Amino acid sequence: MSLTLAPGDCLALFxxxxxxxxxxxxxxxxxxxxxSGSAVIEGVPLPGGADVRARVGLVSHQTMLYDALxxxxxxxxxxxxxxxxxxxxxxxxxxxxxxxxxxxDVRVRLLSRGMQQRVSVARAIVHSxxxxxxxxxxxxLDAAGAAALTGMLAELRDSGATIVIVTHNLxxxxxxxxxxxxxxEGRFVRLDHAPIPARDEYTALYRELSADAx
Amino acid sequence: MQPSVLxxxxxxxxxxxxxxxxxxxxxxDMLIELRSRSVILSALAFAVLALTIxxxxxxxxxxxxxxxxxGVLWVIFTxxxxxxxxxxxxxxxxxxxxxxxxAAPVSREAIYLGKLIANLGFVILVQAISLPAVALLYNVxxxxxxxxxxxxxLLAAVGLVAVGTLFSAMAVTTRLAELLLPLLALPFxxxxxxxxxxxxxxxxxxxxxxxxxxxxxLLAAFDIIFLxxxxxxxPFTLEQ
Amino acid sequence: MKFSKLGAVAVIAVxxxxxxxxxxxxxxxxxxxxxxxxxVHAPSAWVGLYLAFGLVAIASVLYLWLKxxxxxxxxxxxxxxxxxxSTVVLITGPLWAKPVWGTFWTWDARLTLMLFxxxxxxxxxxxxxxxxxFEMRARYSAVLGILGAILVPFIHLSVxxxxxxxxxxxxxxxxxxxxxxxxLVTLVSSFxxxxxxxxxxxxxxxxxxxxxxxxxxxHS
Numbered sequence: 056m057s058l059t060l061a062p063g064d065c066l067a068l069f070x071x072x073x074x075x076x077x078x079x080x081x082x083x084x085x086x087x088x089x090x091s092g093s094a095v096i097e098g099v100p101l102p103g104g105a106d107v108r109a110r111v112g113l114v115s116h117q118t119m120l121y122d123a124l125x126x127x128x129x130x131x132x133x134x135x136x137x138x139x140x141x142x143x144x145x146x147x148x149x150x151x152x153x154x155x156x157x158x159x160d161v162r163v164r165l166l167s168r169g170m171q172q173r174v175s176v177a178r179a180i181v182h183s184x185x186x187x188x189x190x191x192x193x194x195x196l197d198a199a200g201a202a203a204l205t206g207m208l209a210e211l212r213d214s215g216a217t218i219v220i221v222t223h224n225l226x227x228x229x230x231x232x233x234x235x236x237x238x239x240e241g242r243f244v245r246l247d248h249a250p251i252p253a254r255d256e257y258t259a260l261y262r263e264l265s266a267d268a269x
Numbered sequence: 270m271q272p273s274v275l276x277x278x279x280x281x282x283x284x285x286x287x288x289x290x291x292x293x294x295x296x297x298d299m300l301i302e303l304r305s306r307s308v309i310l311s312a313l314a315f316a317v318l319a320l321t322i323x324x325x326x327x328x329x330x331x332x333x334x335x336x337x338x339x340g341v342l343w344v345i346f347t348x349x350x351x352x353x354x355x356x357x358x359x360x361x362x363x364x365x366x367x368x369x370x371x372a373a374p375v376s377r378e379a380i381y382l383g384k385l386i387a388n389l390g391f392v393i394l395v396q397a398i399s400l401p402a403v404a405l406l407y408n409v410x411x412x413x414x415x416x417x418x419x420x421x422x423l424l425a426a427v428g429l430v431a432v433g434t435l436f437s438a439m440a441v442t443t444r445l446a447e448l449l450l451p452l453l454a455l456p457f458x459x460x461x462x463x464x465x466x467x468x469x470x471x472x473x474x475x476x477x478x479x480x481x482x483x484x485x486x487l488l489a490a491f492d493i494i495f496l497x498x499x500x501x502x503x504p505f506t507l508e509q
Numbered sequence: 510m511k512f513s514k515l516g517a518v519a520v521i522a523v524x525x526x527x528x529x530x531x532x533x534x535x536x537x538x539x540x541x542x543x544x545x546x547x548x549v550h551a552p553s554a555w556v557g558l559y560l561a562f563g564l565v566a567i568a569s570v571l572y573l574w575l576k577x578x579x580x581x582x583x584x585x586x587x588x589x590x591x592x593x594x595s596t597v598v599l600i601t602g603p604l605w606a607k608p609v610w611g612t613f614w615t616w617d618a619r620l621t622l623m624l625f626x627x628x629x630x631x632x633x634x635x636x637x638x639x640x641x642x643f644e645m646r647a648r649y650s651a652v653l654g655i656l657g658a659i660l661v662p663f664i665h666l667s668v669x670x671x672x673x674x675x676x677x678x679x680x681x682x683x684x685x686x687x688x689x690x691x692x693l694v695t696l697v698s699s700f701x702x703x704x705x706x707x708x709x710x711x712x713x714x715x716x717x718x719x720x721x722x723x724x725x726x727x728h729s
Binding site: 444463491495 | 667668
């Protein structure tokens with residue numbers, strides 16, 4: 056499989072469980088070394104050094120938050136890890152954009168899964184990454200939360216970030232992405248650049264391509 | 270200049286320095302502990318209980334408490350230390366927070382050293398409470414040699430935490446998890462506990478500091494070598 | 510199991526050494542027949558402490574450098590065979606100590622060192638058993654193998670601060686070895702025979718690991 060994304064592109068990755076979507080994302084996040092082939096971010100082959108990692112933001116299907124700390128403390132810690140200059144201001148800013156200000160000083164343990172998910176996204180973008188990798192970012196979000204996140208991701212995309220979303224939520228993802236791919240058994244079985252087929256058509260396609268997987 | 274992701278908002282950043290990221294990780298772990306107090310409380314409860322049980326496990330008319338004290342002290346330090354070390358990488362587990370640390374532009378050595386500093390803080394805190402408790406309850410007058418004794422305790426703490434932090438990182442990702450930590454770590458604690466307990470016993474029986482110099486040198490050599498080796502070894506435990 | 514040529518040589522060598530030790534080597538004046546345990550105890554310690562552990566450490570360093578699964582298999586095989594020989598040392602030691610020192614176990618420096626070596630080997634093997642992923646198991650055990658090799662001299666030093674009952678190894682004395690010539694010849698041949706035995710067992714264990722990994726579909 057081969058694919059190049061430009062700034063402002065958003066790739067939605069679909070596929071049945073075990074298709075290798077998460078593995079691809081971890082590879083792009085520098086957490087895995089490719090066994091064959093290569094992946095490149097801004098000219099640097101992965102897994103690159105700290106320079107490349109600094110430009111990538113990661114939302115995993117786990118929240119990657121410390122539940123004994125407050126939302127703000129979690130985001131501020133992430134900001135420190137990325138060397139953000141004004142940690143406090145950056146954390147307040149992203150928490151506000153994700154509608155998390157009201158529970159910013161509550162310990163993560165006490166938050167609902169949806170609230171935690173917003174904090175998790177805030178954590179991933181506090182350092183203004185130019186590439187955002189999101190694994191199931193809609194997990195646990197209610198309709199309002201999903202809408203807020205979609206708006207947020209659209210804003211990110213329009214401002215020139217490259218976004219890769221792994222998800223089963225076709226509706227949200229299709230609304231956002233400029234490129235859509237369906238994966239199975241570690242390879243792309245279908246790749247569409249904009250314009251992507253309409254939602255109903257694509258849903259049917261996806262069902263067909265993932266159905267005989269098992 | 271990096272592209273701004275949020276329109277009109279850019280959070281300026283530069284690669285975090287080694288020391289800054291090490292301290293940030295240590296600070297984060299200490300903050301978590303401050304909130305949950307799980308390590309400190311369980312370690313202290315263990316220390317006080319062990320102290321009491323040891324006292325009644327021996328016949329005080331046959332063994333003088335002052336002969337018992339060094340052994341009790343070091344058994345307490347060893348096992349309360351293990352309690353804390355297990356939590357060290359354990360706090361990263363439930364939500365896979367380790368992935369976020371590894372994806373961040375911090376060096377792997379800084380992750381290890383940050384954890385090590387936090388662990389050292391916990392161990393020293395537990396020691397700072399259990400040492401006077403042993404002195405008080407076992408009726409050992411430590412006043413005359415308190416500084417060399419503190420020196421021995423601190424040197425030993427560094428050695429225990431250096432290997433313990435590395436093994437904690439390894440143990441939590443295995444199927445046996447916390448059960449594996451004592452199995453791996455205890456043989457490595459021997460060259461720390463042994464000279465430390467011997468030095469403590471000699472100091473408590475009123476020997477001169479010069480008589481324990483050999484033990485102190487051994488502890489210092491262990492600390493230096495294992496600090497370096499474990500720092501270098503930690504990145505190899507991670508997927509690359 | 511197919512009995513290889515190496516295996517045959519090793520077993521014959523060990524048998525020959527014991528025929529010599531039992532029938533053709535003089536009985537030590539002070540310790541009597543019990544001293545014959547030396548010809549099992551000392552060569553086992555040589556294999557367990559130096560050969561097997563040394564190879565674990567070397568293969569571990571090389572594994573972290575080259576990431577060749579073969580090296581991991583060598584280290585693992587050597588650790589298992591090393592555990593076997595250390596167990597022999599720990600069993601023959603007390604058997605010998607009882608008639609000579611009057612006690613099965615003493616916290617003597619060399620015995621203690623051997624005991625902790627046994628703990629490290631055992632920890633190494635338990636660690637391997639607790640990890641499913643081939644690559645991670647290899648990395649973790651290599652790290653432990655290297656740290657263990659660095660630990661041994663420290664344990665050695667720290668237990669030496671206790672007084673030791675144990676005789677210094679007779680062979681390594683800088684002056685002339687203090688032992689009759691016949692005994693010395695038997696002892697040296699037992700070292701050679703045990704080294705052969707180690708190499709053979711190591712090879713068999715390695716081949717077993719290759720089969721096992723092939724069956725698991727792991728790296729070749």
